[in-house]
Amino acid sequence: MNTITSFLIPLLLLAASTAAWGQHEHEHQHEHQHEHKQTHAATDATAVTGENISFTDRLTATPEIEAALANGGNAVVADVLGVVCDFCAVAMNKVFGKQEEVAAVYVDLDTKALNLVFMPGATLTDEAIASLAVQAGYRIAAVHRSDAVVTH
Protein backbone atom coordinates (compact mmCIF):
# COMPACT_ATOMS: atom_id res chain seq x y z
CA MET A 1 0.00 0.00 0.00
CA ASN A 2 2.89 2.31 0.77
CA THR A 3 4.23 1.73 -2.73
CA ILE A 4 0.87 2.57 -4.23
CA THR A 5 0.51 5.69 -2.13
CA SER A 6 4.00 6.85 -2.98
CA PHE A 7 3.15 6.67 -6.69
CA LEU A 8 -0.43 7.91 -6.61
CA ILE A 9 0.08 11.03 -4.54
CA PRO A 10 2.75 12.48 -6.86
CA LEU A 11 0.56 11.43 -9.80
CA LEU A 12 -2.41 13.36 -8.46
CA LEU A 13 -0.26 16.40 -7.65
CA LEU A 14 1.20 16.23 -11.13
CA ALA A 15 -2.31 16.03 -12.60
CA ALA A 16 -3.54 19.04 -10.67
CA SER A 17 -0.52 21.22 -11.44
CA THR A 18 -0.37 20.24 -15.11
CA ALA A 19 -4.07 20.79 -15.61
CA ALA A 20 -3.81 24.22 -14.02
CA TRP A 21 -0.75 25.11 -16.09
CA GLY A 22 -2.28 23.73 -19.26
CA GLN A 23 -5.47 25.73 -18.69
CA HIS A 24 -3.42 28.86 -18.14
CA GLU A 25 -1.40 28.30 -21.32
CA HIS A 26 -4.59 27.57 -23.24
CA GLU A 27 -6.20 30.82 -22.15
CA HIS A 28 -2.99 32.75 -22.79
CA GLN A 29 -2.75 31.42 -26.34
CA HIS A 30 -6.38 32.23 -27.02
CA GLU A 31 -5.81 35.82 -25.99
CA HIS A 32 -3.06 36.01 -28.61
CA GLN A 33 -5.21 34.37 -31.29
CA HIS A 34 -8.03 36.74 -30.50
CA GLU A 35 -5.68 39.68 -30.98
CA HIS A 36 -4.61 38.28 -34.37
CA LYS A 37 -8.22 37.82 -35.41
CA GLN A 38 -9.12 41.33 -34.39
CA THR A 39 -6.24 42.80 -36.37
CA HIS A 40 -7.01 40.75 -39.45
CA ALA A 41 -10.72 41.47 -39.42
CA ALA A 42 -10.14 45.18 -39.01
CA THR A 43 -7.75 45.24 -41.96
CA ASP A 44 -10.14 43.39 -44.28
CA ALA A 45 -13.17 45.27 -43.11
CA THR A 46 -11.68 48.49 -44.41
CA ALA A 47 -10.98 46.93 -47.80
CA VAL A 48 -13.96 44.81 -48.75
CA THR A 49 -17.64 44.36 -48.18
CA GLY A 50 -19.30 43.34 -44.96
CA GLU A 51 -19.77 39.84 -46.31
CA ASN A 52 -16.03 39.31 -46.20
CA ILE A 53 -15.98 39.96 -42.48
CA SER A 54 -17.86 36.74 -41.92
CA PHE A 55 -15.10 34.89 -43.75
CA THR A 56 -12.33 36.55 -41.78
CA ASP A 57 -14.21 35.81 -38.62
CA ARG A 58 -13.86 32.17 -39.55
CA LEU A 59 -10.16 32.47 -40.28
CA THR A 60 -7.68 31.86 -37.48
CA ALA A 61 -4.89 34.26 -38.26
CA THR A 62 -1.63 32.85 -36.99
CA PRO A 63 1.59 34.69 -37.91
CA GLU A 64 2.15 32.17 -40.76
CA ILE A 65 -1.38 32.71 -42.07
CA GLU A 66 -0.97 36.50 -41.84
CA ALA A 67 2.35 36.37 -43.69
CA ALA A 68 0.92 34.21 -46.48
CA LEU A 69 -2.07 36.54 -46.84
CA ALA A 70 0.22 39.55 -46.95
CA ASN A 71 2.10 37.78 -49.74
CA GLY A 72 -1.06 37.78 -51.85
CA GLY A 73 -2.45 34.27 -51.34
CA ASN A 74 -6.14 33.48 -51.22
CA ALA A 75 -7.53 31.83 -48.12
CA VAL A 76 -9.83 28.88 -47.53
CA VAL A 77 -11.47 27.84 -44.32
CA ALA A 78 -12.84 24.31 -44.31
CA ASP A 79 -15.08 22.91 -41.58
CA VAL A 80 -13.68 19.54 -40.59
CA LEU A 81 -15.46 16.64 -38.93
CA GLY A 82 -13.66 14.53 -36.38
CA VAL A 83 -10.80 16.79 -35.35
CA VAL A 84 -10.69 16.33 -31.60
CA CYS A 85 -7.01 16.20 -30.70
CA ASP A 86 -3.56 17.48 -31.55
CA PHE A 87 -2.73 14.32 -33.54
CA CYS A 88 -5.58 15.35 -35.84
CA ALA A 89 -4.05 18.79 -36.28
CA VAL A 90 -0.60 17.33 -36.88
CA ALA A 91 -1.98 14.99 -39.55
CA MET A 92 -3.77 17.77 -41.41
CA ASN A 93 -0.77 20.10 -41.14
CA LYS A 94 1.54 17.39 -42.52
CA VAL A 95 -0.69 16.40 -45.44
CA PHE A 96 -1.62 19.93 -46.53
CA GLY A 97 1.80 21.38 -45.73
CA LYS A 98 3.35 19.09 -48.37
CA GLN A 99 1.23 20.56 -51.17
CA GLU A 100 3.12 23.04 -53.32
CA GLU A 101 -0.04 25.16 -53.69
CA VAL A 102 -0.23 25.73 -49.93
CA ALA A 103 1.68 28.62 -48.37
CA ALA A 104 0.30 28.29 -44.83
CA VAL A 105 -1.89 25.82 -42.97
CA TYR A 106 -3.36 25.83 -39.49
CA VAL A 107 -5.92 23.51 -37.94
CA ASP A 108 -7.91 25.21 -35.19
CA LEU A 109 -9.38 22.69 -32.75
CA ASP A 110 -11.60 25.35 -31.17
CA THR A 111 -13.32 26.27 -34.43
CA LYS A 112 -12.91 22.76 -35.90
CA ALA A 113 -11.55 24.37 -39.03
CA LEU A 114 -8.73 23.86 -41.47
CA ASN A 115 -7.25 27.24 -42.40
CA LEU A 116 -5.36 27.37 -45.68
CA VAL A 117 -3.64 30.17 -47.55
CA PHE A 118 -2.41 29.38 -51.04
CA MET A 119 0.65 30.55 -52.87
CA PRO A 120 -0.09 33.65 -54.98
CA GLY A 121 -2.03 32.55 -58.06
CA ALA A 122 -2.45 28.97 -56.83
CA THR A 123 -5.42 27.12 -55.37
CA LEU A 124 -6.84 23.69 -54.59
CA THR A 125 -10.33 22.67 -55.64
CA ASP A 126 -12.92 21.72 -53.05
CA GLU A 127 -12.61 18.13 -54.26
CA ALA A 128 -8.83 18.17 -53.83
CA ILE A 129 -9.18 19.57 -50.32
CA ALA A 130 -11.71 16.88 -49.45
CA SER A 131 -9.45 14.17 -50.87
CA LEU A 132 -6.43 15.41 -48.91
CA ALA A 133 -8.50 15.53 -45.73
CA VAL A 134 -9.39 11.87 -46.26
CA GLN A 135 -5.68 11.08 -46.59
CA ALA A 136 -5.19 12.76 -43.22
CA GLY A 137 -8.02 10.64 -41.79
CA TYR A 138 -10.78 13.24 -41.62
CA ARG A 139 -13.75 14.58 -43.55
CA ILE A 140 -14.57 18.05 -44.84
CA ALA A 141 -18.09 19.31 -44.11
CA ALA A 142 -17.91 22.66 -45.93
CA VAL A 143 -15.39 24.91 -47.69
CA HIS A 144 -15.47 28.71 -47.44
CA ARG A 145 -13.35 30.78 -49.80
CA SER A 146 -12.19 34.34 -49.37
CA ASP A 147 -11.96 35.07 -53.10
CA ALA A 148 -15.48 33.73 -53.67
CA VAL A 149 -16.86 36.08 -51.05
CA VAL A 150 -14.97 39.06 -52.43
CA THR A 151 -16.54 38.64 -55.89
CA HIS A 152 -20.08 38.88 -54.51
Place this chain on the structure above:
Amino acid sequence: MLLMLLTSAAVVGRPISYVGGWTFIEESNRQSTTALLHYTPSPSWSLGVRNEWFRDDDYAITSLQPTYLLKRWFGQDYQANVYLQGGLGLASGTSGNPLGSTGAGYAGVIADWETRRFFLGYNARYVEAGHFGDGAMQLVRMGWAPYEGDTRDLHTWLMVEVDHRPESKDPVSVTPLLRFFQGPILLELGFNIVEPTPLINFTYRF
Protein backbone atom coordinates in the same frame (compact mmCIF):
# COMPACT_ATOMS: atom_id res chain seq x y z
CA MET B 1 3.52 -22.02 -18.96
CA LEU B 2 0.53 -19.90 -19.75
CA LEU B 3 0.99 -16.47 -21.10
CA MET B 4 -0.21 -13.52 -19.18
CA LEU B 5 -0.76 -11.35 -22.07
CA LEU B 6 -0.93 -8.21 -23.70
CA THR B 7 -0.77 -4.54 -23.80
CA SER B 8 -3.09 -1.73 -24.59
CA ALA B 9 -1.19 -0.64 -27.68
CA ALA B 10 -4.04 0.52 -29.80
CA VAL B 11 -5.91 2.35 -27.09
CA VAL B 12 -2.97 4.64 -26.44
CA GLY B 13 -2.85 6.44 -29.77
CA ARG B 14 -4.65 5.94 -33.01
CA PRO B 15 -3.13 2.89 -34.67
CA ILE B 16 -3.43 4.43 -38.14
CA SER B 17 -1.84 7.77 -38.95
CA TYR B 18 -2.11 10.05 -41.98
CA VAL B 19 -0.99 8.75 -45.37
CA GLY B 20 2.81 8.75 -45.43
CA GLY B 21 3.07 9.11 -41.66
CA TRP B 22 5.24 7.13 -39.27
CA THR B 23 4.48 6.52 -35.61
CA PHE B 24 6.75 5.25 -32.85
CA ILE B 25 5.08 3.83 -29.76
CA GLU B 26 6.66 2.63 -26.53
CA GLU B 27 4.56 1.04 -23.83
CA SER B 28 5.29 -0.50 -20.47
CA ASN B 29 2.57 -1.92 -18.27
CA ARG B 30 2.22 -4.52 -15.54
CA GLN B 31 3.16 -7.39 -17.85
CA SER B 32 5.23 -6.30 -20.79
CA THR B 33 7.30 -3.67 -22.50
CA THR B 34 6.59 -2.93 -26.15
CA ALA B 35 8.19 -1.00 -28.97
CA LEU B 36 6.22 -0.47 -32.18
CA LEU B 37 7.06 1.44 -35.34
CA HIS B 38 4.28 1.69 -37.90
CA TYR B 39 3.80 3.28 -41.30
CA THR B 40 0.49 4.33 -42.86
CA PRO B 41 0.32 3.85 -46.64
CA SER B 42 -3.45 4.33 -46.87
CA PRO B 43 -6.17 6.02 -44.78
CA SER B 44 -7.59 2.58 -43.97
CA TRP B 45 -4.57 0.56 -42.86
CA SER B 46 -1.10 0.66 -41.38
CA LEU B 47 1.76 -1.78 -41.11
CA GLY B 48 4.12 -1.96 -38.17
CA VAL B 49 7.05 -3.83 -36.70
CA ARG B 50 6.47 -4.70 -33.07
CA ASN B 51 8.61 -6.14 -30.32
CA GLU B 52 6.90 -7.06 -27.07
CA TRP B 53 8.92 -8.34 -24.12
CA PHE B 54 7.05 -10.26 -21.43
CA ARG B 55 9.34 -9.45 -18.57
CA ASP B 56 8.28 -12.07 -16.02
CA ASP B 57 7.98 -14.90 -18.53
CA ASP B 58 11.33 -14.30 -20.20
CA TYR B 59 10.31 -14.22 -23.81
CA ALA B 60 9.53 -11.68 -26.49
CA ILE B 61 7.39 -11.62 -29.62
CA THR B 62 8.73 -9.84 -32.67
CA SER B 63 6.02 -9.44 -35.28
CA LEU B 64 4.76 -7.71 -38.37
CA GLN B 65 1.53 -6.00 -37.39
CA PRO B 66 -1.12 -4.84 -39.88
CA THR B 67 -4.04 -2.73 -38.64
CA TYR B 68 -7.21 -2.20 -40.64
CA LEU B 69 -9.73 0.55 -40.08
CA LEU B 70 -13.05 -1.24 -40.23
CA LYS B 71 -15.26 1.79 -39.66
CA ARG B 72 -14.87 5.43 -38.68
CA TRP B 73 -17.70 7.72 -37.60
CA PHE B 74 -17.27 11.48 -37.82
CA GLY B 75 -19.17 14.19 -36.09
CA GLN B 76 -18.62 17.85 -35.51
CA ASP B 77 -17.50 17.14 -31.95
CA TYR B 78 -16.50 13.50 -31.94
CA GLN B 79 -14.78 10.71 -33.74
CA ALA B 80 -15.25 6.98 -33.26
CA ASN B 81 -13.32 4.09 -34.77
CA VAL B 82 -13.32 0.33 -34.98
CA TYR B 83 -10.07 -1.34 -35.99
CA LEU B 84 -9.01 -4.92 -36.62
CA GLN B 85 -5.45 -5.73 -35.72
CA GLY B 86 -3.28 -8.80 -36.14
CA GLY B 87 0.29 -9.89 -36.17
CA LEU B 88 2.54 -12.73 -37.24
CA GLY B 89 6.06 -13.26 -36.03
CA LEU B 90 8.46 -15.11 -33.82
CA ALA B 91 8.35 -15.72 -30.08
CA SER B 92 11.83 -16.14 -28.58
CA GLY B 93 13.12 -16.83 -25.10
CA THR B 94 15.01 -14.06 -23.33
CA SER B 95 17.34 -13.94 -20.34
CA GLY B 96 18.55 -17.50 -20.89
CA ASN B 97 15.07 -18.99 -21.34
CA PRO B 98 15.79 -22.47 -22.82
CA LEU B 99 12.51 -22.71 -24.73
CA GLY B 100 14.10 -21.37 -27.91
CA SER B 101 11.90 -19.83 -30.59
CA THR B 102 8.57 -20.57 -32.21
CA GLY B 103 6.02 -18.95 -34.49
CA ALA B 104 3.50 -16.59 -32.88
CA GLY B 105 0.42 -14.74 -33.95
CA TYR B 106 -2.30 -12.58 -32.52
CA ALA B 107 -5.58 -10.95 -33.52
CA GLY B 108 -7.72 -8.36 -31.89
CA VAL B 109 -10.27 -5.61 -32.13
CA ILE B 110 -9.95 -2.01 -31.00
CA ALA B 111 -12.72 0.54 -30.61
CA ASP B 112 -12.67 4.12 -29.41
CA TRP B 113 -14.92 7.12 -29.12
CA GLU B 114 -13.45 10.50 -28.38
CA THR B 115 -14.44 14.12 -27.98
CA ARG B 116 -12.24 16.93 -26.70
CA ARG B 117 -13.51 16.21 -23.18
CA PHE B 118 -14.25 12.51 -23.01
CA PHE B 119 -12.60 9.32 -24.15
CA LEU B 120 -13.81 5.74 -24.16
CA GLY B 121 -11.76 2.89 -25.56
CA TYR B 122 -11.94 -0.88 -25.73
CA ASN B 123 -9.36 -3.40 -26.80
CA ALA B 124 -9.48 -7.20 -26.95
CA ARG B 125 -6.79 -9.53 -28.20
CA TYR B 126 -5.94 -13.21 -28.40
CA VAL B 127 -2.38 -14.46 -28.76
CA GLU B 128 -1.05 -17.84 -29.78
CA ALA B 129 2.65 -18.33 -29.15
CA GLY B 130 3.29 -22.06 -29.58
CA HIS B 131 5.04 -23.71 -26.65
CA PHE B 132 5.19 -20.39 -24.82
CA GLY B 133 1.42 -20.64 -24.47
CA ASP B 134 -1.64 -18.68 -25.43
CA GLY B 135 -3.96 -16.21 -23.80
CA ALA B 136 -6.48 -13.44 -24.16
CA MET B 137 -7.14 -10.08 -22.63
CA GLN B 138 -9.55 -7.20 -22.83
CA LEU B 139 -9.47 -3.73 -21.43
CA VAL B 140 -11.59 -0.63 -21.14
CA ARG B 141 -10.21 2.84 -20.80
CA MET B 142 -12.15 5.96 -19.80
CA GLY B 143 -10.80 9.49 -19.87
CA TRP B 144 -11.75 13.05 -19.04
CA ALA B 145 -9.98 16.27 -19.96
CA PRO B 146 -10.30 19.01 -17.34
CA TYR B 147 -10.05 21.66 -20.08
CA GLU B 148 -10.28 21.75 -23.88
CA GLY B 149 -6.80 22.36 -25.20
CA ASP B 150 -6.52 24.09 -28.54
CA THR B 151 -3.98 23.33 -31.26
CA ARG B 152 -0.39 23.25 -29.94
CA ASP B 153 -1.59 23.56 -26.34
CA LEU B 154 -0.61 21.04 -23.73
CA HIS B 155 -3.58 18.65 -23.49
CA THR B 156 -4.07 16.90 -20.16
CA TRP B 157 -6.28 13.89 -19.57
CA LEU B 158 -7.20 12.02 -16.43
CA MET B 159 -7.80 8.39 -17.33
CA VAL B 160 -8.48 5.04 -15.80
CA GLU B 161 -7.81 1.70 -17.42
CA VAL B 162 -9.43 -1.55 -16.31
CA ASP B 163 -7.92 -4.68 -17.79
CA HIS B 164 -9.05 -8.30 -17.64
CA ARG B 165 -6.44 -11.03 -18.11
CA PRO B 166 -8.06 -14.35 -17.16
CA GLU B 167 -4.76 -16.23 -16.74
CA SER B 168 -3.22 -13.62 -14.49
CA LYS B 169 -2.88 -13.98 -10.72
CA ASP B 170 -5.00 -10.84 -10.50
CA PRO B 171 -7.40 -11.27 -13.42
CA VAL B 172 -8.79 -7.74 -13.16
CA SER B 173 -6.64 -4.72 -12.45
CA VAL B 174 -7.06 -0.96 -12.44
CA THR B 175 -4.58 1.65 -13.60
CA PRO B 176 -5.26 5.36 -13.07
CA LEU B 177 -3.09 7.40 -15.40
CA LEU B 178 -2.33 10.84 -16.74
CA ARG B 179 -2.11 11.56 -20.44
CA PHE B 180 -0.10 14.54 -21.65
CA PHE B 181 -0.50 15.43 -25.27
CA GLN B 182 1.12 18.17 -27.30
CA GLY B 183 1.64 18.29 -31.05
CA PRO B 184 3.10 14.97 -32.22
CA ILE B 185 4.04 13.76 -28.72
CA LEU B 186 1.92 11.80 -26.27
CA LEU B 187 3.11 10.68 -22.84
CA GLU B 188 1.17 8.61 -20.33
CA LEU B 189 2.14 7.98 -16.72
CA GLY B 190 0.15 5.71 -14.49
CA PHE B 191 0.31 3.16 -11.75
CA ASN B 192 -1.48 -0.18 -11.49
CA ILE B 193 -3.08 -0.27 -8.05
CA VAL B 194 -3.82 -4.02 -8.05
CA GLU B 195 -0.45 -5.28 -9.20
CA PRO B 196 1.78 -2.38 -8.16
CA THR B 197 3.56 -1.52 -11.39
CA PRO B 198 4.13 1.77 -13.19
CA LEU B 199 2.60 2.37 -16.60
CA ILE B 200 4.72 4.44 -18.99
CA ASN B 201 3.56 4.99 -22.56
CA PHE B 202 5.09 7.26 -25.17
CA THR B 203 4.01 7.99 -28.73
CA TYR B 204 5.70 10.14 -31.35
CA ARG B 205 4.12 10.73 -34.73
CA PHE B 206 6.17 11.99 -37.65
